[in-house]
Amino acid sequence: MEFHDLTRKLQRENDTKIVMLVSDGIGGLPLTPGGKTELETANTPNLDALATRGTLGLSTPVLPGITPGSGPGHLGLYGYDPLQYNIGRGVLEALGVDFELGPDDVAIRGNFCSLDEQGKISDRRAGRIACEIGSKLCDKLATIKIPGVEVFVRHVKEYRLVIVFRAAGLGGDLEDTDPQRTGVAPLEPVAMNEQAQPTVKVAQEFLSQAREILIDDYPANFLTLRGVAKMPEIPTYNEVYGLRAGAVAVYPMYRGLARLVSMDVLDAGQTLDDQCSRLEASWNDYDFFFVHFKYTDSTGEDGNFDAKVKRIEELDAAIPRIMALNPDVMIVTGDHSTPAKMKSHSWHPVPTLIASDVCRTDACTTFGEASCLQGGLGHFPAKYLMSLAMANAGRFEKYGA
Amino acid sequence: MEFHDLTRKLQRENDTKIVMLVSDGIGGLPLTPGGKTELETANTPNLDALATRGTLGLSTPVLPGITPGSGPGHLGLYGYDPLQYNIGRGVLEALGVDFELGPDDVAIRGNFCSLDEQGKISDRRAGRIACEIGSKLCDKLATIKIPGVEVFVRHVKEYRLVIVFRAAGLGGDLEDTDPQRTGVAPLEPVAMNEQAQPTVKVAQEFLSQAREILIDDYPANFLTLRGVAKMPEIPTYNEVYGLRAGAVAVYPMYRGLARLVSMDVLDAGQTLDDQCSRLEASWNDYDFFFVHFKYTDSTGEDGNFDAKVKRIEELDAAIPRIMALNPDVMIVTGDHSTPAKMKSHSWHPVPTLIASDVCRTDACTTFGEASCLQGGLGHFPAKYLMSLAMANAGRFEKYGA
Numbered sequence: 001m002e003f004h005d006l007t008r009k010l011q012r013e014n015d016t017k018i019v020m021l022v023s024d025g026i027g028g029l030p031l032t033p034g035g036k037t038e039l040e041t042a043n044t045p046n047l048d049a050l051a052t053r054g055t056l057g058l059s060t061p062v063l064p065g066i067t068p069g070s071g072p073g074h075l076g077l078y079g080y081d082p083l084q085y086n087i088g089r090g091v092l093e094a095l096g097v098d099f100e101l102g103p104d105d106v107a108i109r110g111n112f113c114s115l116d117e118q119g120k121i122s123d124r125r126a127g128r129i130a131c132e133i134g135s136k137l138c139d140k141l142a143t144i145k146i147p148g149v150e151v152f153v154r155h156v157k158e159y160r161l162v163i164v165f166r167a168a169g170l171g172g173d174l175e176d177t178d179p180q181r182t183g184v185a186p187l188e189p190v191a192m193n194e195q196a197q198p199t200v201k202v203a204q205e206f207l208s209q210a211r212e213i214l215i216d217d218y219p220a221n222f223l224t225l226r227g228v229a230k231m232p233e234i235p236t237y238n239e240v241y242g243l244r245a246g247a248v249a250v251y252p253m254y255r256g257l258a259r260l261v262s263m264d265v266l267d268a269g270q271t272l273d274d275q276c277s278r279l280e281a282s283w284n285d286y287d288f289f290f291v292h293f294k295y296t297d298s299t300g301e302d303g304n305f306d307a308k309v310k311r312i313e314e315l316d317a318a319i320p321r322i323m324a325l326n327p328d329v330m331i332v333t334g335d336h337s338t339p340a341k342m343k344s345h346s347w348h349p350v351p352t353l354i355a356s357d358v359c360r361t362d363a364c365t366t367f368g369e370a371s372c373l374q375g376g377l378g379h380f381p382a383k384y385l386m387s388l389a390m391a392n393a394g395r396f397e398k399y400g401a
Numbered sequence: 402m403e404f405h406d407l408t409r410k411l412q413r414e415n416d417t418k419i420v421m422l423v424s425d426g427i428g429g430l431p432l433t434p435g436g437k438t439e440l441e442t443a444n445t446p447n448l449d450a451l452a453t454r455g456t457l458g459l460s461t462p463v464l465p466g467i468t469p470g471s472g473p474g475h476l477g478l479y480g481y482d483p484l485q486y487n488i489g490r491g492v493l494e495a496l497g498v499d500f501e502l503g504p505d506d507v508a509i510r511g512n513f514c515s516l517d518e519q520g521k522i523s524d525r526r527a528g529r530i531a532c533e534i535g536s537k538l539c540d541k542l543a544t545i546k547i548p549g550v551e552v553f554v555r556h557v558k559e560y561r562l563v564i565v566f567r568a569a570g571l572g573g574d575l576e577d578t579d580p581q582r583t584g585v586a587p588l589e590p591v592a593m594n595e596q597a598q599p600t601v602k603v604a605q606e607f608l609s610q611a612r613e614i615l616i617d618d619y620p621a622n623f624l625t626l627r628g629v630a631k632m633p634e635i636p637t638y639n640e641v642y643g644l645r646a647g648a649v650a651v652y653p654m655y656r657g658l659a660r661l662v663s664m665d666v667l668d669a670g671q672t673l674d675d676q677c678s679r680l681e682a683s684w685n686d687y688d689f690f691f692v693h694f695k696y697t698d699s700t701g702e703d704g705n706f707d708a709k710v711k712r713i714e715e716l717d718a719a720i721p722r723i724m725a726l727n728p729d730v731m732i733v734t735g736d737h738s739t740p741a742k743m744k745s746h747s748w749h750p751v752p753t754l755i756a757s758d759v760c761r762t763d764a765c766t767t768f769g770e771a772s773c774l775q776g777g778l779g780h781f782p783a784k785y786l787m788s789l790a791m792a793n794a795g796r797f798e799k800y801g802a
Contacts, residue, residue, distance in 0.1 A: 035762075064788055064789050065793075344799075347792045373779070
């Protein structure tokens with residue numbers, strides 16, 4: 001039986017509340033062997049109290065040794081096998097600018113580039129043009145009309161943009177037109193299969209008009225198309241878990257990922273305080289809340305150990321406000337590790353905490369990597385975190401008699 | 402997505418070096434409950450130092466409770482699911498005598514046997530004839546000519562031999578001709594499927610000529626055919642990991658297993674010292690080194706606890722020479738456990754150590770079973786050891802954006 005067939009079959013209604021607080025990239029590494037990680041360095045009295053009354057473990061986002069991007073990382077937390085569902089780069093980029101993708105949409109990441117007089121690429125990033133310029137050029141491209149197709153153009157930043165073609169019958173599997181090197185012309189759009197043939201025509205027409213429009217805009221006098229993709233077909237959260245789920249995320253990318261599994265995306269404001277207020281205001285409207293905290297990842301990516309520690313302490317300070325709502329199941333985890341030492345996402349297992357009245361408490365009294373290694377959940381694949389959440393919420397029937 | 406499709410997709414080049422030191426059958430058992438295992442009894446200052454700066458765990462070769470032979474044990478370490486790829490007994494036997502099997506070869510384990518006057522088997526092992534006799538009889542069998550087929554005969558030891566038929570279009574799925582009991586005639590070769598029909602004819606011809614040749618050689622006046630098999634189709638190491646891999650193994654079987662996944666088999670000499678010298682001499686030629694140490698298994702099989710302890714100490718003494726090469730990722734593990742107490746391979750999880758600059762150090766300061774149980778890698782399937790190696794070497798891209 002498929003995992004989600006099981007969850008469909010076993011789910012039952014009750015009035016419990018589950019909060020999944022995702023501290024992006026929370027897992028880390030000590031700067032020197034045997035030292036403390038960011039999480040272990042941080043002063044976290046509230047998380048430690050939760051750890052004491054909860055149970056800890058280490059979740060593996062994809063497989064041992066595999067470092068996930070944000071897409072696979074979150075799919076895992078939502079209980080979807082990240083190797084079964086693939087989120088294309090264009091889709092992720094569109095989600096990242098809050099574009100509401102539909103099932104007929106083909107999403108594409110665009111890069112402005114520089115063409116020389118022979119039409120060959122001289123700079124694949126158009127001299128990293130300023131945001132204002134990129135934004136204006138996107139407005140110009142947004143005037144492109146293609147019969148039978150809705151065309152959307154959104155600026156992302158600098159030389160990066162998102163293009164969406166909306167029409168029934170457009171396949172998503174197109175090769176990149178970026179040749180990945182300079183001194184050659186951009187590639188022509190090529191379909192990977194029959195369904196993508198109509199998309200080739202649309203892309204050709206788009207590029208042909210774009211060439212005219214951008215002709216005087218050197219160094220951004222053309223663009224390449226990358227990561228062409230449609231939304232993956234993912235069963236909805238409500239269907240597989242029977243949960244009314246609300247997402248409270250400040251950054252567009254994470255709102256988009258929540259939308260991908262059909263969570264309601266709530267207005268999260270700009271700060272963790274705003275997010276807590278939203279949680280309070282929406283408490284009666286949902287069974288499950290996905291709350292996303294970005295800054296443990298971004299400080300890790302910056303390689304700033306101390307800043308990551310501070311962000312973890314900031315997160316810790318928000319815990320009492322969340323716990324005041326008295327969630328039946330409180331989860332604290334991350335979508336992956338982002339050790340400041342590596343300045344990047346990593347494959348290391350992710351510290352995870354579940355607190356409920358029926359969790360099997362372990363001996364752990366602090367929330368940290370070494371502590372989680374001794375925790376009651378052991379090592380487990382992230383895709384099973386949701387079934388643990390459901391179980392702790394009493395939202396699963398017994399399997400079999 | 403299949404595991405190796407993932408590794409194909411994510412692999413990236415860099416100039417790191419990985420050493421996987423496989424101490425065959427290293428895992429053990431205490432002689433009395435609560436006592437120390439062989440590894441825990443051994444004095445291993447160098448392995449303990451590695452354990453302190455590395456991360457430990459216990460690997461499961463196949464599945465919990467499943468005791469692997471050398472074939473599945475090593476396939477797991479190489480990152481291939483041992484339940485997906487099956488190495489036939491004939492193939493393993495051929496690899497064990499350093500026979501270089503090709504894709505058109507059908508490999509067979511032969512047993513000399515004794516036939517009585519009615520042609521019934523009176524001894525399935527031909528009175529365990531001496532090696533010299535077995536060897537001479539193999540020379541006689543090697544004169545067999547079959548039109549259109551190259552025939553190879555190699556002595557293994559005592560009554561055991563290997564036969565290889567080489568010709569295009571020979572299927573490998575033949576039933577054993579050994580009836581597994583005495584007092585009955587050997588069975589006729591029978592094909593399990595259509596592709597093996599031509600092989601039946603070849604086997605019949607071989608056995609018919611062998612009967613003539615051996616007629617006066619009682620107690621070894623005939624032979625049975627067992628474990629008929631072709632090489633499994635296994636994607637190459639280089640393809641799935643992008644690694645130039647060299648195998649440094651003294652025993653033919655392990656050279657053969659390395660050859661099965663297309664590692665280069667290097668001249669390893671006869672001793673651990675020789676192996677270290679080979680490692681030093683070939684250091685610049687490869688990205689990955691599989692170094693095999695046999696004697697922790699053979700002493701375990703002998704039931705000689707103390708001898709196994711000594712062999713572990715011998716291995717420990719070689720560590721500084723390997724570490725002087727400064728590998729980016731150093732792995733110490735085994736293909737399975739071989740507790741002296743059981744005098745056999747066992748299913749018990751295998752002590753495993755990974756040391757790199759980006760491993761998440763744990764609290765362990767010794768290398769042993771109890772210590773590994775507290776280690777940062779937890780329990781993990783051996784087939785993921787290679788993805789952990791690749792990750793620690795920085796040789797994987799992020800999965801998804």
